[in-house]
Amino acid sequence: MTSQAFDFHLPTKLNASIPPERRGIRRDQVKMMVLNKQSGQVYHDEFCQLEHYLQEGDLLVLNNSRTIPALLRARFHPNHQKEPSIIEVKLARKLNEFEWEALILSDEVSEGEVLHFSPTLSATVLNQKSPTPLSRILFSKGGTELLEEVYMIGEPIRYEYIHKPWSLEYYQTVFATTPGSLEMPSAGRAISWELLFRLQKKGIQIAFLQLHTGLSYFLDDNLLPSPEQNSEKYMIPEKTMNKVLDTKKRGSKVLAVGTTVVRALETASKTSCLNGWTNLYITEESRLQLVDGIITGFHEPKASHLDMLLAFVPKEKLFPAYEEALNKQYLWHEFGDINVIL
The missing domain is CATH 3.40.1780.10 (QueA-like)
Incomplete structure (x- = not known):
């Protein structure tokens, strides 16, 4: 509102x-x-x-x-294609040590999809855009380990007025x-x-x-x-x-x-x-x-x-x-x- x-x-x-x-x-x-x-x-x-x-x-x-640098980039294989797509994922809310709500900036990602953020960090999409545009994702790491990875690969969220x-x-x-x-x-x-x-x-x-x-x-x-x-x-x-x-x-x-x-x-x-x-x-x-x-x-x-x-x-x-x-x-x-x- x-x-x-x-x-x-x-x-x-x-x-x-x-x-x-x-x-x-x-x-x-x-x-x-x-x-x-x-x-x-x-x-x-x-x-x-x-x-x-x-x-x-x-x-x-x-x-x-x-x-925290909450803008992440992930690779995934839509429809099991060989060539991966690169998408942006914005963390939105921490639910527990492993699960987050996130805004996935792609219409191709579906429930069960695995997103690869780095060779050592991935996440599974638990549900997609229901009832809000946010999806629940389950990371392969949690707690301090996850935060360390996010700091290594993430960027600060910025909006369109930041050029x-x-x-x-x-x-x-x-x-x-x-x-x-x-x-x-x-x-x-x-x-x-x-x-x-x-x-x-x-x-x-x-x-x-x-x-x-x-x-x-x-x-x-x-x-x-x-x-x-x-x-x-x-x-x-x-x-x-x-x-x-x-x-x-x-x-x-x-x-x-x-x-x-x-x-x-x-x-x-x-x-x-x-x-x-x-x-x-x-x-x-x-x-x-x-x-x-x-x-x-x-x-x-x-x-x-x-x-x-x-x-x-x-x-x-x-x-x-x-x-x-x-x-x-x-x-x-x-x-x-x-x-x-x-």
Whole structure:
């Protein structure tokens, strides 16, 4: 499901196709639009000035999931032909140590087909495109062995606005630790160690959780998964939740760095589970229990993430701010600029 409330024209030139570091600036020098959710006032700055918009005692919660190279290429023999076909397979969701859901970019692959990724790694297709475009595949290796193979042969998933392949390091946040995300938790990409140091020096707290992102796009706008169809694994350390609750009790702000952090924290608030799966769909009707503000990228027209933003600020304030971002040539997507709602 996508947002029906906010559609707009996003010029192609505003799709960030090049990492900031390759555009001659640091990660934390991307542009930042700060939106005051009470007044609707908008401020324009660089992201490296973030500490000037936060107060001592505020808490930033970061997703430290590490991106894996989830685009694989496989050989298989359609109709038992001698010459193999080469196809792309995008990992979509880990089911267990050996089984994954994946998007197989071929109409020729059927149930029972064996896909050969390398001389030492293969996978059997267990079912094909039912009831979603995703297939369940069973790898010949699991756990750490499988992850090591994936790192050797895989590439980061990229979409049509990225015109050339960039190495995996460009798809990592500087604080990423545990591998598992199939797409980068991109809101934290602009954060540098220097910025984290300055934030902490000012008395702003930092805490971490993990949410491993799944595949968000199936190459067909009519098949976009809704948040309810996109279950993602999360893990919140007890010390992080204690920091969140203590910050709320003191009246300071809890800021989520990314929509993934919002989903994890608000799911935990509803379920009282610090570890589990979330398919929480947050909209303007949602009453946020733990998160006061969000640091995020700019979201494309009619994206479900726009519905989440309406839980922070009403459309009468959000939509004009987005129009201003368009007019001021802010850049969209994972290599783009940052929107802060406080």
